[in-house]
Amino acid sequence: MISPDDVVTLSRLQFALTAMFHFLFVPLTLGLSWILVICEAAYVMTGRQVYQDMTRFWGKLFGINFAMGVATGLTLEFQFGTNWAYYSHYVGDIFGVPLAIEGMMAFFLESTFIGLFFFGWNRLSPVKHLMVTTLLALGTNLSALWILIANGWMQNPVGAEFNYHTMRMELVSLSEVFFNPVAQAKFVHTVAAGYVTGAMFVLGISAFYLLRARDTGFAIRSFAIAAGFGLAASLSVIVLGDESGYTTGEVQKVKLAAIEAEWETHPAPAGLTLFGLPNQAEERTDYAVKVPYALGLIATRSVDEPVIGIKDLKRNHDLRIRRGMKAYEALVKLKAGDRSDAVLLQFEQHKADLGFGLLLKKYTPRVVDATEAQIAQAVSDTIPQVAPLFWAFRGMVGLGFLFLFIFGASFWYLARKQLAPRRWLLRLCVVAIPLPWVAAELGWFVAEYGRQPWTISGILPTHLSVSSIEASQVWTSLLGIGAIYLGLFVVEMYLMLKYIRLGPASLGTGRYHGEATTA
Amino acid sequence: MLDYDTLKLIWWGLLATLLIGFALMDGFDMGVAMLLPYVGRTDEERRVAINVVGPTWEGNQVWLVLAGGAIFAAWPLVYAAGFSVFYYALVLALCALFLRPVGFDYRSKLAHPHWRSFWDWGLFVGGLVPALVFGIAIGNLFVGLPFRFDDTMRVSYGGGLLDQLNPFGLYCGLVSACLLALHGATLLLLRTEAAVGLRAQRAAMVLGCLLALLFILGGVWLAGMAGLSLQSQGAVAKALTPFEKTVTRVAGGWLLNYGRWDWLWLLPVSGVVAALLASLSAWRGWRWAAFLASAAAIVAILLTAGLSLFPFVLPSSMDVQSSLTLWDASSSHKTLWAMLLVTAILLPIVLLYTSWVYRVLRGPVTVEAIRRDSHTAY
Numbered sequence: 034m035i036s037p038d039d040v041v042t043l044s045r046l047q048f049a050l051t052a053m054f055h056f057l058f059v060p061l062t063l064g065l066s067w068i069l070v071i072c073e074a075a076y077v078m079t080g081r082q083v084y085q086d087m088t089r090f091w092g093k094l095f096g097i098n099f100a101m102g103v104a105t106g107l108t109l110e111f112q113f114g115t116n117w118a119y120y121s122h123y124v125g126d127i128f129g130v131p132l133a134i135e136g137m138m139a140f141f142l143e144s145t146f147i148g149l150f151f152f153g154w155n156r157l158s159p160v161k162h163l164m165v166t167t168l169l170a171l172g173t174n175l176s177a178l179w180i181l182i183a184n185g186w187m188q189n190p191v192g193a194e195f196n197y198h199t200m201r202m203e204l205v206s207l208s209e210v211f212f213n214p215v216a217q218a219k220f221v222h223t224v225a226a227g228y229v230t231g232a233m234f235v236l237g238i239s240a241f242y243l244l245r246a247r248d249t250g251f252a253i254r255s256f257a258i259a260a261g262f263g264l265a266a267s268l269s270v271i272v273l274g275d276e277s278g279y280t281t282g283e284v285q286k287v288k289l290a291a292i293e294a295e296w297e298t299h300p301a302p303a304g305l306t307l308f309g310l311p312n313q314a315e316e317r318t319d320y321a322v323k324v325p326y327a328l329g330l331i332a333t334r335s336v337d338e339p340v341i342g343i344k345d346l347k348r349n350h351d352l353r354i355r356r357g358m359k360a361y362e363a364l365v366k367l368k369a370g371d372r373s374d375a376v377l378l379q380f381e382q383h384k385a386d387l388g389f390g391l392l393l394k395k396y397t398p399r400v401v402d403a404t405e406a407q408i409a410q411a412v413s414d415t416i417p418q419v420a421p422l423f424w425a426f427r428g429m430v431g432l433g434f435l436f437l438f439i440f441g442a443s444f445w446y447l448a449r450k451q452l453a454p455r456r457w458l459l460r461l462c463v464v465a466i467p468l469p470w471v472a473a474e475l476g477w478f479v480a481e482y483g484r485q486p487w488t489i490s491g492i493l494p495t496h497l498s499v500s501s502i503e504a505s506q507v508w509t510s511l512l513g514i515g516a517i518y519l520g521l522f523v524v525e526m527y528l529m530l531k532y533i534r535l536g537p538a539s540l541g542t543g544r545y546h547g548e549a550t551t552a
Numbered sequence: 553m554l555d556y557d558t559l560k561l562i563w564w565g566l567l568a569t570l571l572i573g574f575a576l577m578d579g580f581d582m583g584v585a586m587l588l589p590y591v592g593r594t595d596e597e598r599r600v601a602i603n604v605v606g607p608t609w610e611g612n613q614v615w616l617v618l619a620g621g622a623i624f625a626a627w628p629l630v631y632a633a634g635f636s637v638f639y640y641a642l643v644l645a646l647c648a649l650f651l652r653p654v655g656f657d658y659r660s661k662l663a664h665p666h667w668r669s670f671w672d673w674g675l676f677v678g679g680l681v682p683a684l685v686f687g688i689a690i691g692n693l694f695v696g697l698p699f700r701f702d703d704t705m706r707v708s709y710g711g712g713l714l715d716q717l718n719p720f721g722l723y724c725g726l727v728s729a730c731l732l733a734l735h736g737a738t739l740l741l742l743r744t745e746a747a748v749g750l751r752a753q754r755a756a757m758v759l760g761c762l763l764a765l766l767f768i769l770g771g772v773w774l775a776g777m778a779g780l781s782l783q784s785q786g787a788v789a790k791a792l793t794p795f796e797k798t799v800t801r802v803a804g805g806w807l808l809n810y811g812r813w814d815w816l817w818l819l820p821v822s823g824v825v826a827a828l829l830a831s832l833s834a835w836r837g838w839r840w841a842a843f844l845a846s847a848a849a850i851v852a853i854l855l856t857a858g859l860s861l862f863p864f865v866l867p868s869s870m871d872v873q874s875s876l877t878l879w880d881a882s883s884s885h886k887t888l889w890a891m892l893l894v895t896a897i898l899l900p901i902v903l904l905y906t907s908w909v910y911r912v913l914r915g916p917v918t919v920e921a922i923r924r925d926s927h928t929a930y
Contacts, residue, residue, distance in 0.1 A: 100657035103610065104650045110620050111642055114635025121635070122705050125628025126883040130891060133625040136618035137898040141906075145611035149909050151928065152607040156912050168905075196884070199791050200705045201628070203884040368703055500636040501708050510643040517647055521654055528661055541927040 043507040044116040044499045047514070049481070051108045053474055054518055058102035060473050063177060063224055064231020064266070065095045066170035069150075071258050073163045086544070087255055088166070090537045091235060092150065094529065099147060101525050108514060116507065118500035120488050126203045127193045127210060128183055135179030143172030177227070178220050185216025188480070189282035190489050195384055197367045202492060215285060218273070219480070225270035226476065229436050230469035232263030236443060237466035238533055240459040243452070247546040251537050253452075260447055263440035271433050283349075284490035288483035290343045291419045292426040293328055294318040298342040303328040308427075311419040316344060343416055350389065350415045353491075354408055357390025359383040361400040388492040389415075395496050417485045425475045425482075432472040439465055557789040557879075559888040563626045564865070564878040566895060568858050570622055574615035575732070575850045581609040583736015585652070585679025586729065588672055591740060591751040598672055599660060599922045599929060604743045606656050606930035607913050611906060613652070625891055627881045629794070630866050633707045637699045638692075641685050641716060648681035660930050679736075680729060687728025690857055691721035694777065694806055696869025701794055710870045720773060727766050731850060734759040734830060738843040741834060745916055753834050756842055760831025760849075764824045767853060771820055774860070779805020780867050785879055792880035799872040806860045816859060823852035 036042060069088055076084035110132065113121050121129075146169040153162055186193075192209030193202045204210070236259035242252035289295075294311040295303065296318065305328035309321035328340055360383035366376045392414060393400045396407040403411075439461060446452045452459070484490060488498040538545040554562070584605050592598030605612075624631045635642060651674035659671035695718055698711030737759055740752035778801050786796035802808075810816050826849035833842035861867070866876040882888060922929050 096657055097661075100653040103613075103653040107617065107649055108646055110617060110624075111635065111646055113624065114620075114631045115639050115642055116636070118632040118636040118707050119705075121624065121632035122628050122707075125624050125631055126887050129621060129623075129625030129628060129631070129883070130887060133618065133621035133891060134894055134898070136614060136621045137895065137902060140617055141611060141614045141902045144614050145608075145902075145906055145909055147610055148607035149912060152913060154928070196791065199793060199884075200703075204887045204890070207886075207890050500632075500639075501706060502636060502639055506639050509640070513643060513647055517650055521650065524654070524658065528658055532661070539927075 037508075038504040040502060040504050040507055041496050041499050043504060043511060045495065047116065047507060047511045048109075048112060050511075051105065051112065051514065051518075052481075053477065054522075055102065055105040055109055056473060056477060057470060057522075058098050058105060059177070060227035060230035060469065061098045061234055062095070062102050062173050063227025064229065064262075065091060065098070065234065066166075066173045066231070067228065068231050068235055068258060068262060069095060070163070070167050070170050071262065072255075073166050075254075075258075077159045077163050082544075083251055083254060086537055086540060086542065087251060087258075089154070089540055090251075091255070093532060093539060094234075096147075096151060097525060097529050097532065101521065103144070104521065105518070115510070116500055116502070117488070117498050120493065120498035122201060123493050123498070124190075124193075124202045124489055126201060127186060127190075130204070130207070130210070131179045131183040131186070135176055135183075139172050139174075139176035139179055141172075143169050143176060146172065174224055177224050181220040181223055182211060182213065182216045184480075185213045185219050186210055187487075187489050188219075188484060189213055189215035189285055190492050195387060195492075197364055197380065200368075202489075215282060221273045222270065222476075225266055225273055226469070226473050228266035229263060229270055230473065232259045232266055232440065233436065233462075233465055233469045235259035236263055236440070237462045237464075240462035241533070242536060242546075244456065244459050244463070248536055248538075251545065253447075256443070256452075257447055260440055260443040263436070264444045267433065267436040267440050271437060274430075274433070282490060283346075284484055284487060286341055287343075287346055287416060288422070288479070290341060290346060291417055291422045291483060292479060293340070294321075294419050294423045295328070295340055295342045296344055298339055298345045301337050301339040302326045303340040309423075311423050313419050343419075347412050347416060351408065351412045353386045353389040354392060354411055356383045356386040357388065358393065358401055358403065359390075360385075360387040361390040365401075388487070388489075388494070391497055392486065392494050395494070414486045417483055422479055422483050425478045429472045429475040429479065432468055432475075435465070436469065436472075553885070553889045554892075555789060556791075556885045556888070559885065559892065560788065560878055560882045562892060563882065563888055564862075566892070567619065567622055567626060568855065570615060570619040572851055572854050574612075574619050575854060576735075576847055577612035577615050578609070579732040579735045579850060580739040581605045581612055581652075581736070582679035582683050583732040583734065584740060585675040585736070586683065586733045587736050587740065587752065587755055588676050588679075590755060591737075591748050592672075593747070595665070595668060596919050596922055597748050598668075600744055600748050600917050600919055601740060602656065602659070602675070602930050603917045603922060604740060608910065609656060610653065611909070613649075622891070622895075626883055626888060627865065627876070627878075628883055629701075629705070629881045630876055633699050633701070633876065634697075634866050636707060637697045637709055638689055638716070640713065641689060645682045645685040648678050648685075650678075651675065652678040656930050679732075683729045683732045684725040687725035688716060688721040690728070691724025692716050692718070693857075693861060693864075693867060694724075694774065694779070695720050696780075696867045696875075698870045699868050700871035700874040703795075705793070720777065723766075723770065723773070727763070727770065727853070730759055730763045730766060731846075731853060734763055734827070735846045735850060738830060738834065738839075738846040742839045742843045743915075743917055745918055753837070756834035756846070757831050760827050760829075760834065760846070763849065764827040764831075767820070767823055767827065774806050775804050777806065778803055779808065779860075780864055780872060780875055781805050781808055782863060782877065785863075785877065788879045791884065794874050794876060794880050797873070797877065797880065799875055801872055809859060809862055819852050819856045819859065823849055823856055826852055 069092055072084050072087040146165050149165045150169055153165055191213050192206035194205050196203045235255050239252040239256035242248050294306055296316045304323040304325045306318060307322045307324055309318040311318050359379060363376050363380035367380060390400055392411040393403045396410060397403050442458055446455050486494050488495050532539050536546055538548045584601055588598055588601055592601050655671045655675040655678060659668055699707050699709050701707055734756060737752045737756035741749055741756055781800050781802045783798040783800055786792050826845045830842050830845035833845055863877045864875055865878055865881055868874040
């Protein structure tokens with residue numbers, strides 16, 4: 034499947050692996066940071082030592098995870114320049130802005146205060162330290178906001194225009210980029226997923242201590258905070274599920290049709306396919322089980338807006354590719370110095386579809402001489418593989434409902450003080466610890482794989498975005514970074530498991546399980 | 553909205569500020585890491601050195617992240633061509649930088665001596681390698697980089713794998729390592745006592761003199777090297793592509809600016825003076841003076857490099873016309889303006905809370921303090 038000298042595929046593979054690896058650490062940071070704030074707020078309000086111990090112990094685990102997040106985050110920023118040079122040139126004017134603001138507004142905040150979180154306990158009053166923890170949590174969440182504004186622009190590139198002189202997209206409206214509806218939907222959904230991850234982590238580890246009947250006072254309080262926070266978070270992640278973001282922008286519509294395997298446009302409101310076997314070659318879904326009306330309601334939040342099917346989307350893309358060829362024809366003339374009114378008019382009329390014309394570059398460098406067969410190939414490229422998206426999406430949603438059940442049941446039995454006999458539930462909490470990560474990675478897979486064949490939806494095809502480097506270069510970095518990541522991951526897991534097993538005794542206070550009791 | 557050409561100039565200054573900010577703030581983190589095997593002979597001594605920078609290094613690294621993001625937004629062509637032409641160098645720096653967050657946070661979480669010694673060397677590599685790589689990169693700006701643009705602004709490359717390891721590049725790598733090690737030594741002198749402080753003092757004395765010598769050598773070397781001269785440039789107040797200028801390569805080209813503006817000589821001279829002052833102050837035990845002098849050396853030496861290249865920011869050796877200047881590498885008028893406003897609001901806030909954090913964490917780091925906080929210290 035992967036050709037060893039294909040720079041595009043290798044660079045995609047490297048980006049996918051490094052981004053997904055980075056996202057093993059991000060969601061826990063997002064969620065756990067607020068749990069630290071809750072624990073410490075309880076400490077400040079009640080003055081009870083156990084809440085400070087909770088903040089410090091969960092903080093230790095937070096630190097182990099945070100270090101990996103920082104290490105792996107750098108790769109992503111550098112990689113745009115090293116492996117995606119044409120992308121960087123083509124959209125840096127817009128895409129670079131949220132990245133730079135992320136550094137100034139968010140990454141500085143979290144990175145400056147994380148040190149003080151660990152080393153400020155004896156130097157700050159409790160209220161001031163709580164403020165530091167809050168700023169740390171705020172920083173991690175603001176960081177997600179700016180990164181998702183950048184990513185949201187890749188999915189739905191608003192507020193920008195192509196400049197044929199500089200051969201790049203240029204900023205038209207910063208507020209349109211900031212308030213991009215796709216970015217906002219992605220942000221709330223992503224942070225809510227992070228909160229679920231943080232809550233499940235604390236819930237599961239606390240359940241482990243409860244099953245062992247050790248540090249129960251510490252564990253039950255942690256369990257309670259995690260159950261409450263997690264219940265709210267899992268409700269939000271489902272309600273704020275970002276399907277609402279799939280109705281704006283052409284490629285978002287493609288993604289929606291693909292994850293629902295909607296080949297035809299049905300009259301509104303469309304039915305939701307619960308299960309089935311998507312058949313890409315024949316453009317139908319075999320053995321489909323459908324729930325009437327549900328998809329239309331969920332996706333469009335209305336009863337009269339249709340969900341457009343893949344066949345209609347392709348017909349539209351065929352038109353846009355032909356218009357894109359006209360735009361490209363005019364662009365070539367403009368670059369050669371012909372600024373006559375006729376050429377300028379042709380370009381202005383068709384430039385919105387220039388990106389669709391560029392899809393043909395994969396088959397013919399001159400674009401304008403594309404044959405009907407090549408156009409048909411490019412049209413078929415605009416629809417990603419349906420089956421992986423269909424299944425990944427269902428996996429994610431199924432897990433979301435499982436989380437809601439776990440947090441709901443935990444909260445229920447805890448509130449009724451019947452938790453201890455429900456050992457099956459405590460065991461389920463422990464087993465479920467890794468699942469939020471699975472759901473988060475599936476979600477990112479849907480978002481990013483579903484965007485293909487574009488890096489910037491409808492503007493810049495993936496195969497044009499890469500640097501003109503050698504495959505050997507990508508192999509070197511892929512293997513080098515991969516080996517280090519693997520090593521660091523083993524170390525991180527070892528340390529994490531060791532500290533989880535040690536429990537709050539790792540604070541060395543003499544108050545917890547396994548410590549020699551001192552006065 | 554300010555004029556486009558004014559904004560282009562301001563952004564040259566802002567990016568210089570961010571890169572100097574990175575060298576000043578993260579420079580001593582890398583410097584301390586480089587000196588770790590020398591200043592710390594025992595585990596506790598190494599922990600003293602690590603805990604001088606441990607609580608604050610993370611915020612300092614953001615200067616690098618921010619400089620990267622700001623180059624992306626303000627000079628997209630430099631980001632595209634520069635990062636990809638330095639492919640191996642950056643991947644190497646990246647791999648070394650991975651070791652820092654993990655090294656700081658994980659090192660003292662287990663007591664086994666092999667574990668700790670592994671991460672001590674990890675931190676050493678995480679300090680030395682990026683310092684060398686960034687220095688080599690700056691050196692290669694003077695040598696020129698093997699890239700060119702086609703008419704769609706796609707970059708293509710020439711040259712071989714090890715071309716960037718040329719003598720002048722390696723020399724600049726050495727200057728960079730020496731400069732940052734000096735900065736680390738003066739910080740250790742400021743924040744530690746006893747054996748660690750004493751060794752840091754000795755290191756600072758030697759490094760300051762060495763840096764001054766090396767830097768003077770660089771000036772002589774540069775005079776004999778070919779540099780670029782901008783013969784003409786299209787209207788700087790408009791959006792430009794690299795093809796709208798004429799550039800020639802001339803002997804001693806990188807010193808042309810010094811003939812144009814006499815006062816520019818003050819910069820390299822103050823670089824040498826500051827390096828020697830750092831050495832002298834360390835010898836006399838003037839802690840703050842030594843630290844401030846090494847900071848001044850960083851500012852003067854980096855500005856010397858930047859203003860010698862001015863107005864070039866990414867010279868090409870393959871096709872001189874493809875060389876990027878601050879006039880034709882910039883992003884759009886609107887982006888530069890919007891980013892200037894954002895920076896003017898946010899950067900002062902960052903400086904404000906960063907200085908508060910440093911104030912809270914001030915004071916010497918001692919072996920006794922490490923023993924007392926053994927469970928929480930790095």
